[in-house]
Amino acid sequence: MHTISASEVATLLDCTKETVLDKAAAGQLAAIKYGRSWVFLRDALFEGLHQVALSNLKPRSFRRPNEERPRLLAYAEAVPSRTTTRRTTRPILPAM
Numbered sequence: 354m355h356t357i358s359a360s361e362v363a364t365l366l367d368c369t370k371e372t373v374l375d376k377a378a379a380g381q382l383a384a385i386k387y388g389r390s391w392v393f394l395r396d397a398l399f400e401g402l403h404q405v406a407l408s409n410l411k412p413r414s415f416r417r418p419n420e421e422r423p424r425l426l427a428y429a430e431a432v433p434s435r436t437t438t439r440r441t442t443r444p445i446l447p448a449m
Contacts (some may be wrong), residue, residue: 356392357393358392361395383398424428
């Protein structure tokens with residue numbers, strides 16, 4: 354069991370020590386109040402962050418490979434493809 358301080362947690366999370374202490378007091382970070390200071394268990398902290406990251410994932414929509422998208426196909430047919438070519442010579446600038 355490895356413990357880390359609030360300043361070390363702030364360094365890991367790239368935030369201020371005050372933010373870490375506020376999150377710990379609100380119960381958003383896994384911590385134990387020991388006297389006047391907060392003690393963070395490294396494994397519990399990372400597990401809690403892992404759970405938050407998993408809960409923030411948005412479900413992905415999967416579609417079948419042969420399913421067509423009518424809106425995109427109609428748009429692709431309505432917009433003509435670009436047929437212009439790039440300029441190959443540089444413009445001549447006036448002498449100063």
